[in-house]
Amino acid sequence: MFAYIIRRVLQMIPTIFGVMLLLFILFNWVGGDPSYILAGKSMNATTLANIRAQLGLDKSQFAQFLIFVKQVATLNFGISWSNQQPVSSILAARVGPSVTLTGFIMLVSTVLSISMASLVAYVRGSLTDRMVTLICTTAMSVSALVYIIAGQFWLAHKLGWFPVLGWGDSFAKNLVTYLPLPVLLGVIVSLAPDLRFYRSCFVEEMNHDYVRTARAKGLSEPKIMLKHVMRNALIPVVTSIMMSLPYLLVGALLLETFFAIPGMGREVIMAVDKSDFPVIKAITIYIAILTMIFNLLADIVYKLIDPRVQLK
Amino acid sequence: MSEPLVSIQNLRVAFRMEDGEPFEAIKGISFDIPKNRTVALVGESGSGKSVTSMAILRLLPSNAEFGAESKILFEGKDLLQEDPHALRKVRGGNIAMIFQEPMTSLNPVFTVGDQIMETLMLHMGMGRRAARQKAISLLTECGLPEPERRVDRYPHELSGGQQQRVMIAMAIACEPKLLIADEPTTALDVTIQKQILKLVADLQKARGMSVLFITHDLDVVGEFAHEAVVMREGEIREHSEIRKIFESPQDNYTKALIKCRPHLGRRPQRLAVIDDFMQGTPYKEPPHRPRGYSHGDEIILDVQGLHKTFFSREGLFGKRAFDAVKDVSFKLAKGKTLGIVGESGSGKTTVGLTLxxxxxxxxxxxxxxxxxxxSMTPKEFKAYKRRIQIVFQNPYASLNPRFTVQDILTEPMMLHGIGSGAQERRRLAADLADRVGLSSNALSKYPHEFSGGQRQRIAIARCLTMKPDILICDESVSALDVSVQAQVLNLLQDLQDEFRLSYLFISHDLSVVKHISDQVMVMHEGVLVEQADSDVIYANPQHDYTRELLASIPRGWPRDSFNAEGALAEA
Incomplete structure (x- = not known):
């Protein structure tokens, strides 16, 4: 187990190097020159050269890449090009709202979808099951934008149950006032696909031979479902949850934009818009690292749920 | 005779199919299971034997319907009328069941101890500590080595035989009056099969319980069942004492079942098939076929010092080597069959795949x-590829489900440039389909529309399209019913006689290998332990392991020097 973790962590180094190379190439050869954007209307050769010297863009490509490597190694991505603040302090301010929003969405929708999926799987083939599947498929084919706009219009504007948008400084106020509507909408959007996937995990497990053995033992159906089927069905479910955890950080881009929540999603959009390379670099690298860490965690959790898994 | 333990009366089971039509699987059968006796329920796939056994515990899927007059009486109560609560008391308590695949029948994420304890705590109201002690003593009783250690193991950490012992321990935990065993040894090696059969027979005697033993192979139950019920297509063909079934079978189907299984003692030119008996004319066994290599044989394949090592990773940088095949040498003669026998893990399949x-x-x-x-380059080998072909064990998984039979047969011809055009290839495919006994409309069908035996015919025809010299049959008849197995073995024999094919026949079934092979080699843990002409090796085995294998073959009805109890007691 220990040897396995060491090996996996060592394997992360070339992966992160690949991500850096790709990011660097994309930004330097494909993306535009940020100095033009920053210079704005007062553009002339001198200001451009000044800006380039300030940003380090006059150095050779190799030297620029070396600086990038150093930044990743120290996790210090320097100063934002667009507003001159340290990248770390920008991200620190943005991560809170994002994690609060997506964390709640993920928590509520996971609990709801797993419990609903097990119930629907239990009555599989019945009218309820078929209706739920039908509703899920219909719900999945409607764009998330529609839910957001309809929610803001009917629930907030017309009925006045929630504020239309906004975000405060106090956690308690956010939790009670600003969070409920975006969380509700986020849950509605992710519930349908999750429910359908988890239902199929449960149904597949219920056709296994060991379920027949459990029945032959004299166990009741709820007990079979909750003890024997649940733990096996959770194996693919946990993987899918683990894979989505890195997105906690990125936040829900659409929700943050529509509800004016100052989270990471919005920050990413603005950074791309302004070619703010340090911010983009930082976010991309953090997501890459988190994805790898959560993948490793997923494999370890796998091993805990399923004793057959061998970590090699 | 006293009151029977279970009385099945006029049992009818129909399955509602997707098109709404009912399919009648059991057509009104009646039989009793007496106390303290072992009843064998014998039949081939589709005979309804498993449906009958599942019906007793009402474990059938929800689209199954019972006939209005059907009754399954257990201690005076009709199990078909019991409410779910009462039924759950019977399940695992008074009537317990073990299944064919011990690996999939155990829950993979719980330890075997937990799974046994669950039954004890449910029916006997035991606490965890007491249940654990009882589980260990049950595992000891079922002959699991090191039960204190293994009680905390997960199913996948045990071998197939050990898993089945765990299943049996779980089943007998609450002192059931009836143990239903649904093909419990079909998935196991022959030596393990013998141990499990002995265990079931011993437990039956020691505990005075009744056993309903479901099997497709009469030979398996000959040594310990008291009576047998022979089923076919949802009906009972014959029900009598086991001695009568073997010595004087009344029904033609029973006679056929006994004759179509290859036997160690005889090797007819052609095995009997069910149709030989069902027409009513008396069956006359064809003359025997002599087998063996002779001096003038042309050697087509000469294997010298074959070795195969697999590597797996261990620790941070470590690598573990596993020798699957160790220094194996043999010769295969033109137009002859070399049988390779051995148990799982013996390396017999690896030999085939390496060649x-x-x-x-x-x-x-x-x-x-x-x-x-x-040592050839892939390019040089291409010309030889077509000349060695393989027929795999699983006729369900080894044919592409999206290809029609015609596609399956013409694709290899296209790859190897056989036949001058699509027209001729289709004609060749039709000829071959006919040759292996498929009907003319088979070509446009897909594999799932065929039965297991027919699919194996398709797989054989597919190999023949490439006009091979050598056919490797890797457990090719192991998954088939005995009657279908006889047909496929006859087909293989006919094809060998016609095309002078050489067979490498890999199997764990020693009777089948004896029937079809000229020479036999016995493999054990990657090593070739013994090799000789098939009559020689069976009559006079030299190696201890060969002797052990031969002693494990189910003997059917031990009519000569054996007696029923003596045979199993030797194991």
Whole structure:
């Protein structure tokens, strides 16, 4: 187990190097020159050269890449090009709202979808099951934008149950006032696909031979479902949850934009818009690292749920 | 006779199919299971034997419907009328069941101890500590080595035989009056099968319980069942004492079942098939076929020092080597059959796959008509590829489900440039389909529309399209019913006689290997322990392991020097 973790962590180094190379190439050869954007209307050769010297863009490509490597190694991505603040302090301010929003969405929708999926799987083939599947498929084919706009219009504007948008400084106020509507909408959007996937995990497990053995033992159906089927069905479910955890950080881009929540999603959009390379670099690298860490965690959790898994 | 333990009366089971039509699987059968006796329920796939056994515990899927007059009386109560609560008391308590695949029948994420304890705590109201002690003593009783350690193991950490012992321990935990065993040894090796059969027979005697033993192979139950019920297509063909079933079977189907299984003692030119008996004319066994290599035989494949090592990772940088095949040498003669027998893990399948170059050999040579095919470049080997073909065990998984039979048969011809055009290839495919006994409309169908035996015919026809010299049959008849097995064995024999094919016949079934092979080699843990002409090796085995294998073969009805109890007691 220990040897396995060491090996996996060592394997992360070339992966992160690949991500850096790709990011660097994309930004330097494909993306535009940020100095033009920053210079704005007062553009002339001198200001451009000044800006380039300030940003380090006059150095050779190799030297620029070396600086990038150093930044990743120290996790210090320097100063934002667009507003001159340290990248770390920008991200620190943005991560809170994002994690609060997506964390709640993920928590509520996971609990709801797993419990609903097990119930629907239990009555599989019945009218309820078929209706739920039908509703899920219909719900999945409607764009998330529609839910957001309809929610803001009917629930907030017309009925006045929630504020239309906004975000405060106090956690308690956010939790009670600003969070409920975006969380509700986020849950509605992710519930349908999750429910359908988890239902199929449960149904597949219920056709296994060991379920027949459990029945032959004299166990009741709820007990079979909750003890024997649940733990096996959770194996693919946990993987899918683990894979989505890195997105906690990125936040829900659409929700943050529509509800004016100052989270990471919005920050990413603005950074791309302004070619703010340090911010983009930082976010991309953090997501890459988190994805790898959560993948490793997923494999370890796998091993805990399923004793057959061998970590090699 | 006293009151029977279970009385099945006029049992009818129909399955509602997707198109709404009912399919009648059991057509009104009646039989009793007496106390303290073992009843064998014998039949082939589709006979309804498993449906009958599942019906007793009402474990059938929800689309099953019972006939209005059907009754399954257990201690005076009709199990078909019991409410779910009362039924759950019977399940695992008074009537317990073990299944064919111990690996999938145990829950993979709980320890075997937990699974046994669950039954004890449910029916006997035991606490965890007491249940654990009881579980260990049950595992001891069922002959699991080191039960204190293994009680905390997960199912996948045990071998197939050990898993089945765990299943049995779980089943007998609450002192059931009836144990239903649904083909419990079909998935196991022959030596393990014998141990499990002995265990079931011993437990039956020691505990005075009744056993309903479901099997497709009469030979398996001959040594310990008291009576047998022979089923076919949802009806009972014959029900009598086991002695009568073997010595004087009344029904033609029973006679056929006994005759179509290859036997160690005889080797007819052609095995009997069910149709030989069902027409009513008396069956006359064809003359025997002599077998063996002779001096003038042309050697088509000469394998020398074949070695195969697999590597798996261990620790941070470590690598563990596992020798699957160790220094194996043999010769295969033109138009003859070389049988390879051994248990799971013996390396017999690896030998076949290495010769096909589906695995890279670690060392060794294989001379095909004088040329070493193992050292050839892939390009040189291409010409030889077509000449060695393989028929796999699982006729369900080894044919592409999206291809019609015609596609399956013409694709290899296209790859190897056989036949001058699509027209001719289709004609060749039709000829071959006819040759292996498929009807003319089979070509446009897909594999799932065929039965297991027919699919194996398709797989054989597919090999024949490439006009091979050598056919590797890797457990090709193991998954088939005995009657279908006889048909496929007859087909293989006919094809060998007609095309002078050489067979490498890999199987764990020693009777089948004896029937079809000229020479037999016995493998054990990657090593070739013994090799000789098939009559010689069976009559006079030299190696201890060969003797052990031979002693494990189910003998059917032990009519001569054996008596029923003596035979199993030797195991």
């Amino acid at each position: 096909m170059r589906l695995h890279e050999a670690t060392a060794g040579k294989a001379f095909f008509n004088g040329k070493d095919i193992l």
